[in-house]
Amino acid sequence: MxxxxxxxxxxxxxxxxxxxxxxxxxxxxxxxxxxxxxILIAIVIYPTIWMGYHAFQNTNxxxxxxxxxxxxxxxxxxxxxxxxxxxxxxxxxIQYLVFGACLEVLLGTILxxxxxxxxxxxxxxxxxxxxxxxxxxxxxxxVATLWKFLLQAYNGAVNHLLIKIGILGPMERxxxxxxxxxxxxxTMVDVWQWTALPLLIVYSGRVxxxxxxxxxxxxxxxxxFMVLRRLTLPLLKEIIAIAFIIRFMDAYKFVDxxxxxxxxxxxxxxxxxxxxxxxxxxxxxxxxxxxxYAWIIFAVAMVLITLFLKYLKKVLKAQAxx
Amino acid sequence: xxxxxxxxxxxxxxSFLAIWLVFTIFPxxxxxxxxxxxxxEINSMVPTFWPETMRPENYAGIFADPGSLKSLIxxxxxxxANTILSLFLGTLAGYALARFIRGFAGENIAMWILxxxxxxxxxxxxxxxxxxxxxxxGTDSYFSLITLYLVFNLPLATWLMMVFFRDAPRELxxxxxLDGFTPLQTFFKVTLPLVFPGMVSVxxxxxxxxxxxxxxxxxxxxxxxxxFPVHIPSFTSGSQTLWNLVxxxxxxxxxxxxxLFIFLRRYMVRGLSLGVVKG
Numbered sequence: 001m002x003x004x005x006x007x008x009x010x011x012x013x014x015x016x017x018x019x020x021x022x023x024x025x026x027x028x029x030x031x032x033x034x035x036x037x038x039i040l041i042a043i044v045i046y047p048t049i050w051m052g053y054h055a056f057q058n059t060n061x062x063x064x065x066x067x068x069x070x071x072x073x074x075x076x077x078x079x080x081x082x083x084x085x086x087x088x089x090x091x092x093x094i095q096y097l098v099f100g101a102c103l104e105v106l107l108g109t110i111l112x113x114x115x116x117x118x119x120x121x122x123x124x125x126x127x128x129x130x131x132x133x134x135x136x137x138x139x140x141x142x143v144a145t146l147w148k149f150l151l152q153a154y155n156g157a158v159n160h161l162l163i164k165i166g167i168l169g170p171m172e173r174x175x176x177x178x179x180x181x182x183x184x185x186x187t188m189v190d191v192w193q194w195t196a197l198p199l200l201i202v203y204s205g206r207v208x209x210x211x212x213x214x215x216x217x218x219x220x221x222x223x224x225f226m227v228l229r230r231l232t233l234p235l236l237k238e239i240i241a242i243a244f245i246i247r248f249m250d251a252y253k254f255v256d257x258x259x260x261x262x263x264x265x266x267x268x269x270x271x272x273x274x275x276x277x278x279x280x281x282x283x284x285x286x287x288x289x290x291x292x293y294a295w296i297i298f299a300v301a302m303v304l305i306t307l308f309l310k311y312l313k314k315v316l317k318a319q320a321x322x
Numbered sequence: 323x324x325x326x327x328x329x330x331x332x333x334x335x336x337s338f339l340a341i342w343l344v345f346t347i348f349p350x351x352x353x354x355x356x357x358x359x360x361x362x363e364i365n366s367m368v369p370t371f372w373p374e375t376m377r378p379e380n381y382a383g384i385f386a387d388p389g390s391l392k393s394l395i396x397x398x399x400x401x402x403a404n405t406i407l408s409l410f411l412g413t414l415a416g417y418a419l420a421r422f423i424r425g426f427a428g429e430n431i432a433m434w435i436l437x438x439x440x441x442x443x444x445x446x447x448x449x450x451x452x453x454x455x456x457x458x459x460g461t462d463s464y465f466s467l468i469t470l471y472l473v474f475n476l477p478l479a480t481w482l483m484m485v486f487f488r489d490a491p492r493e494l495x496x497x498x499x500l501d502g503f504t505p506l507q508t509f510f511k512v513t514l515p516l517v518f519p520g521m522v523s524v525x526x527x528x529x530x531x532x533x534x535x536x537x538x539x540x541x542x543x544x545x546x547x548x549x550f551p552v553h554i555p556s557f558t559s560g561s562q563t564l565w566n567l568v569x570x571x572x573x574x575x576x577x578x579x580x581x582l583f584i585f586l587r588r589y590m591v592r593g594l595s596l597g598v599v600k601g
Contacts, residue, residue: 021571029422033431036480039411043473044438064452112341116336128339130584132346137579139534141551142572145354149565157352157369165372192346197594204591204599207333216449224328243600253442256536274444282541283446305437313433315598316485 015124020194048298054291061285076292084101086293089216092183093252096272100187100194105244107191108198113232115199116206117224129203136196144260151176179269182262186249186270189257195279198243206232238315245308252301270310357569364565378436380570383559390571393553398424398462400539400549401532403565405472408528409521411445411472412479417509419480424527432484438478445542454542462546470538475528478593482527485597486520487513523589530579550575 055076059069080086111132119125135143150157153173162168176185209232217227255274258264264271264279271279277297281290351369356364356381359373385389419432447470454466490513498508514521536551544552550571557567583590591599 026422028398028420032418033423034412035413036476037431039469039472039476043450043469044441044446046453047446048325050449051445065542067365087467096484107342110341118336127342128585130434131343131589133583134350134580135346136531137511137583139536139551139579140539141534141536141554142576144432145568146349146572147552148567149356150349151351155367157367157371158367161371169527192349195342200587200591201595201599206526208600222372239595239599242595246594249440253440253444254474255444257538259537274442275519277444278447279539281444282451290448293449295441297442298445301440301442302437305440308440309437312436312596313429315558319598320488 004037019029042117046278051291051294051298054287055295059287059289061287062284064287072288075286077296079289080296085268086269086273086276089271089276092270093185093272095182096187096190096254097248097251099184100254101244101247104191104247105198106224108195108200109202109236109240111195112199112203112206112230116203117228127191129200131213133196133200135193138193139257141260143189143193143256147185147192148177148251148261151185153177177262177266179266182270183265186257186261189261190251190254193245197247198240201243202240203234205236209235224299237319242312245311249301249304249308252304333562344481346456352490353569355570356434356565357573359511359566361562361564361566365562371390377566378564381574384567384571384574387564389548389553389556393548393550394575395465396547397551400467400547401469401529403468404475405525407468408472408475408479411476411520411525412483415480416483416485417487417513419484421492433475433480437477438472439481441473443473443537446470447538451542456461462543464547466542467539467547468550469530470542475531476532479524479528482520482524482593482597485516485531485592486524489520490516519589520592522586523593524588526582526590527593530582533579589595593599 054069057063057069058071058072058075115125115128115132117121119128133321151159153159153175156176159168159173162174163170163172168174175181206235213228213231219233222230253274255272255278258270258272259273262270264275271291274297277290277293280286280293284290337405345369355371355373358376359380360375360377361368362376363370395415415435419428423431451461452461454469455459455565457463457465459465473506494512494516495508498503498512503511534551535549539552542547554568554571557564557571
């Protein structure tokens with residue numbers, strides 16, 4: 001049986017309100033929340049509806065200028081869904097999500113637990129943690145510029161480092177940003193920057209686990225491996241899942257490094273759906289098509305967000321009554 | 323498991339940690355030394371892993387272009403204004419959601435607000451471009467950036483403040499009421515001090531996200547207002563990128579979020595995990 005806070009302590013506020021000794025006028029909370037809600041309606045809902053409208057019009061730059069777009073039904077969606085460029089990008093997105101988001105969470109968890117369990121000195125731990133988490137705080141534009149510089153084929157630092165260690169011959173070069181590798185390079189840069197997030201979350205989650213249960217496990221003579229599998233991982237399960245979801249949702253709308261590092265190229269080899277939608281809307285000003293793109297992306301995102309929020313709510317509730 | 327394999331596994335994991343540490347640090351190290359090299363050395367066929375000629379003047383050189391300082395100031399104006407706005411509105415709404423609007427409506431409003439945080443910006447930017455174009459300030463203005471950054475910062479601030487207010491014990495507020503405090507006094511003298519660490523965390527996160535933002539700034543602004551990420555590509559001479567200046571400027575621009583993180587990381591963990599991890 002779950003115990004609810006409300007059922008334990010009577011709602012003091014409601015009681016006072018009934019007393020006519022009003023704590024607050026009941027309108028005030030709605031005013032407090034009204035401003036943010038109105039702002040979000042203006043900057044998120046209004047644009048979404050605008051896009052929804054234009055997804056069914058043949059709007060482009062000229063037509064927008066002269067305001068003479070017309071209704072063309074589902075044609076924009078048909079164009080988008082029959083476009084190979086889009087389906088290719090969906091494949092890339094899946095590759096990027098699997099090797100980006102999943103790898104980040106996996107590596108982050110391994111690194112966090114290694115750091116906590118195997119590094120004894122407190123000072124070393126903190127210093128290593130700070131160093132490992134630094135990339136996350138850097139502006140994505142700087143990260144992308146830096147890596148573009150490091151990954152240059154002929155005198156880039158990465159290739160020359162590989163030559164120094166002997167992985168590459170002195171005349172060999174890896175073209176990190178050519179058509180076959182550009183998406184992998186983007187993924188690598190993303191992993192470099194964002195493994196820090198799951199790492200920090202899992203590490204902090206591990207720190208906050210009560211030491212008493214570990215004492216008990218030690219008394220029972222459990223091996224370190226058993227403790228990890230039976231105790232630590234199950235207890236951190238939800239935290240790891242949340243870290244994964246946060247990364248997944250960010251990766252889904254990932255686009256800034258694509259802009260700086262490759263601009264989707266070469267030959268469209270690193271285009272992701274969100275990037276194409278931006279290109280259609282901003283560079284080519286095919287508003288109608290871009291709107292259809294945006295709505296498809298938006299619809300998929302809404303499904304994912306709804307699922308995620310349900311889970312988050314569950315986790316927070318469980319914590320509150322734990 | 324015998325102790326030999328056990329030790330082997332430990333060393334395996336520890337060496338992986340060490341390798342990852344090198345992988346993380348190397349690019350930053352290279353950025354730092356590149357910021358100290360002269361252009362000729364950067365453009366040589368084989369890059370040097372320690373500058374042959376030190377040129378700390380690069381750091382003065384970035385400010386030879388008056389745009390550099392202006393871009394940092396623009397970034398500061400936009401990010402600080404946005405942070406104040408997000409924190410103020412988020413605190414109000416978070417308090418309302420935590421204390422007064424509960425139940426079905428409260429849950430759903432909170433969820434809806436947070437869902438905006440994960441919203442793909444592509445659906446927002448094009449209409450907002452035309453909307454800002456119609457305002458007297460135009461798209462290329464502080465107003466447009468400060469407003470647009472609310473798309474990701476306001477939901478975060480509201481959600482986190484709600485979580486922090488829920489954690490603050492209600493009994494203390496009740497006690498304050500019974501002692502004759504007015505609602506406003508209670509809020510400012512009892513509740514706010516309780517959630518102050520939370521507010522620090524929200525402010526830091528919002529500020530860092532606004533400071534780092536590139537996409538909206540790149541698409542909407544660039545002439546009147548130019549934040550630093552948009553300014554970075556302008557360090558060129560002819561068709562050649564002046565990497566030493568780019569790197570020196572990057573070092574300067576990334577310093578504030580890095581320092582904030584180092585000193586206030588305790589506060590940030592909770593916010594970064596959307597309130598799940600009590601760091």
